[in-house]
Amino acid sequence: MEDASSTSGGFALGRDRGPSLAVWRWLAGGAVIVLAAALPFALSKYEVFELTLVMIYAIAVLGLNILTGYNGQISLGHGGFFAAGAYTAAILMHRYGIPYWATLPAAALICFVLGVLFGLPALRFEGPYLALVTLAMAVAMPQLLKYFEGWTGGQQGLNLTKPSAPAFLAIDRDRWLYFVVLVVLVAAMRIAANILNGRSGRAFVAIRDHPIAAAAMGIHTARYKTLAFGTSTLFTGVAGALAAIVIGYVAPESFGLFLSLSFLVGSAVGGIATIGGAIIGGAFIEYIPNLANDISDAAPWAVYGAAMLLLMYAMPNGVVGTVVPYVSRTLRRIGPLKAAFAGNGFAANDED
Amino acid sequence: MPRRGDGSAGAAVGARPRLLQIENLTVRFGGIVALQDVSFAVERDRITGLIGPNGAGKTTLFNCLSRLYQPERGDIRLNGRSLARSSPADIAALGIGRTFQAPALFASMSVLDNVKIGAHARGQSGLLTDAVTLPFWRREERDFEADARATLSFVGLADVAARPATSLSLGARKRVELARALAAKPLLLLLDEPAGGLNHDEVADLGNLIRSIRDELHITVLLVEHHMGLVMGLSDQVVVLNFGRVIADGPPAEIRENAAVAEAYLGTRH
Ligand SMILES: Nc1ncnc2c1ncn2[C@@H]1O[C@H](COP(=O)(O)OP(=O)(O)O)[C@@H](O)[C@H]1O
Ligand SMILES: [Mg+2]
Numbered sequence: 001m002e003d004a005s006s007t008s009g010g011f012a013l014g015r016d017r018g019p020s021l022a023v024w025r026w027l028a029g030g031a032v033i034v035l036a037a038a039l040p041f042a043l044s045k046y047e048v049f050e051l052t053l054v055m056i057y058a059i060a061v062l063g064l065n066i067l068t069g070y071n072g073q074i075s076l077g078h079g080g081f082f083a084a085g086a087y088t089a090a091i092l093m094h095r096y097g098i099p100y101w102a103t104l105p106a107a108a109l110i111c112f113v114l115g116v117l118f119g120l121p122a123l124r125f126e127g128p129y130l131a132l133v134t135l136a137m138a139v140a141m142p143q144l145l146k147y148f149e150g151w152t153g154g155q156q157g158l159n160l161t162k163p164s165a166p167a168f169l170a171i172d173r174d175r176w177l178y179f180v181v182l183v184v185l186v187a188a189m190r191i192a193a194n195i196l197n198g199r200s201g202r203a204f205v206a207i208r209d210h211p212i213a214a215a216a217m218g219i220h221t222a223r224y225k226t227l228a229f230g231t232s233t234l235f236t237g238v239a240g241a242l243a244a245i246v247i248g249y250v251a252p253e254s255f256g257l258f259l260s261l262s263f264l265v266g267s268a269v270g271g272i273a274t275i276g277g278a279i280i281g282g283a284f285i286e287y288i289p290n291l292a293n294d295i296s297d298a299a300p301w302a303v304y305g306a307a308m309l310l311l312m313y314a315m316p317n318g319v320v321g322t323v324v325p326y327v328s329r330t331l332r333r334i335g336p337l338k339a340a341f342a343g344n345g346f347a348a349n350d351e352d
Numbered sequence: 353m354p355r356r357g358d359g360s361a362g363a364a365v366g367a368r369p370r371l372l373q374i375e376n377l378t379v380r381f382g383g384i385v386a387l388q389d390v391s392f393a394v395e396r397d398r399i400t401g402l403i404g405p406n407g408a409g410k411t412t413l414f415n416c417l418s419r420l421y422q423p424e425r426g427d428i429r430l431n432g433r434s435l436a437r438s439s440p441a442d443i444a445a446l447g448i449g450r451t452f453q454a455p456a457l458f459a460s461m462s463v464l465d466n467v468k469i470g471a472h473a474r475g476q477s478g479l480l481t482d483a484v485t486l487p488f489w490r491r492e493e494r495d496f497e498a499d500a501r502a503t504l505s506f507v508g509l510a511d512v513a514a515r516p517a518t519s520l521s522l523g524a525r526k527r528v529e530l531a532r533a534l535a536a537k538p539l540l541l542l543l544d545e546p547a548g549g550l551n552h553d554e555v556a557d558l559g560n561l562i563r564s565i566r567d568e569l570h571i572t573v574l575l576v577e578h579h580m581g582l583v584m585g586l587s588d589q590v591v592v593l594n595f596g597r598v599i600a601d602g603p604p605a606e607i608r609e610n611a612a613v614a615e616a617y618l619g620t621r622h
Binding site for chain 1: 418420439440441442443444445450452456457458459460461465468469470472473475477478479481482483484485486490492493496532536
């Protein structure tokens with residue numbers, strides 16, 4: 001996290017780097033969205049389903065990035081908030097017949113409140129201790145879900161009817177849900193970028209970088225750490241709700257400790273303090289375990305571990321966290337060169 | 353930068369209104385008495401130097417003003433209002449800005465974002481308003497950006513706004529800290545050894561900068577500094593601390609002649 005661009009992340013606007021670059025970023029973003037919209041028509045139904053899960057995991061990882069990457073609070077318990085979002089959607093749909101789309105704001109609200117409630121006692125803990133506290137959340141969740149059988153369906157879980165596309169759109173369920181999730185993902189990334197480029201997001205990062213200086217600047221660190229927790233779990237909870245809708249089924253076993261660890265792995269692989277890295281993280285979570293199985297069904301987790309180590313060795317700040325700073329450093333290096341030829345160097349720069 | 357509203361409610365004892373009053377401040381760390389019954393006042397629109405040998409308690413006093421340390425006894429009043437019930441994060445909004453002895457920049461951020469953080473206490477925008485509007489559509493964000501750029505020009509760093517703060521030289525980093533503190537538009541600016549580690553020319557530039565902070569921005573300055581030439585040249589009033597006690601308080605010319613001060617610095621008895 002040595003580079004200034006890590007605050008704005010892969011998706012955010014680099015207004016400091018001049019308007020032309022911002023325009024290029026908008027164009028590139030638009031092109032990616034158009035491509036993403038065309039993609040499902042070139043792929044099989046199952047491949048579309050897989051991509052939908054990639055995007056869902058990306059939203060969950062984005063939530064974790066806000067907390068761990070930008071605010072410096074580690075969480076091993078985000079699988080628990082993902083579960084809370086999933087069960088919110090499942091219970092509302094299954095028991096109350098609420099339409100699937102209306103469960104998203106409900107999951108967002110509930111998971112925000114849960115995150116704030118969890119974030120308040122978490123204020124007392126830092127680093128490895130906070131990791132332990134959140135770990136408790138992750139290990140307790142499956143059993144809690146079984147315990148409240150009357151609501152959650154216990155061990156069997158809840159089966160949901162997968163929603164279909166509106167009648168005027170002649171597309172199948174999987175492609176329809178792909179688009180629903182794509183819209184949520186784009187909105188989530190935009191909202192995350194807005195927050196992180198705004199007053200609140202700067203406060204999150206300031207607390208991570210230097211909590212004492214942050215307080216001296218008038219940032220109420222406890223308030224913003226709690227808000228960062230709630231914002232983070234809101235994103236992850238919405239992802240959980242989408243997972244319940246898309247998979248059409250929730251059960252306690254899907255939300256164990258491994259899910260929480262996967263989010264952390266996805267976060268680190270993509271770039272912990274980036275927005276765009278969440279997509280790489282989502283892809284890693286969805287594809288690498290299966291790929292590892294294909295490579296060696298005797299020792300898939302050895303392959304998974306090796307893939308993780310290799311990536312982290314090659315790109316210690318994650319894919320986006322390494323590539324984006326590299327590109328902007330290169331651009332900067334070209335900048336001063338040009339300036340030097342024009343006869344004005346950087347006076348204030350002694351060491352780099 | 354426009355001047356901040358002046359709430360001149362403070363007791364106007366003496367020739368000039370007092371912006372800050374330190375009253376019988378005592379701070380102990382275990383057995384060490386870092387500050388012992390320290391009292392002095394800082395007059396509005398002036399530069400007050402705070403000097404004393406290493407370990408005299410200067411930084412401890414700043415940390416009390418920032419509410420990072422809780423004094424055992426005594427009070428601090430800004431414009432007559434006690435800071436005793438304020439939290440560290442309230443201090444910026446009350447009008448006290450500071451720099452740190454060891455540079456305390458936000459390492460991952462650009463120079464510009466560091467300075468924008470300085471304006472945090474003046475802002476209103478919350479999580480929800482940040483989330484739903486694009487930053488460059490929002491008035492406050494535009495104002496912060498314009499203020500931050502103006503402040504960077506004021507300290508002579510306009511060219512490096514987009515650079516990562518950590519890529520700058522020590523001298524430039526210290527000026528970023530100064531700009532960050534100024535972005536809050538404080539009434540009172542606390543500078544903790546701003547000349548530490550600077551070369552001769554940089555110290556001269558810094559002196560001019562501090563003077564224009566007083567004269568152009570009308571901000572009161574409390575300056576902790578070891579560079580005697582700088583403090584004596586700049587200050588309207590000098591307070592001398594030694595082993596946590598005030599041993600002298602007066603105009604620079606008087607402090608230069610003061611036997612107790614010479615003794616504290618030379619460590620010899622006459
Ligand atoms: N947080 C702390 N814990 C223990 N002792 C401290 C602490 N801060 C300062 N001190 C002690 O208080 C005394 C004054 O320190 P300080 O205020 O840093 O001096 P100065 O800034 O004048 O050099 C020193 O003896 C120092 O060791
Ligand atoms: Mg000191």
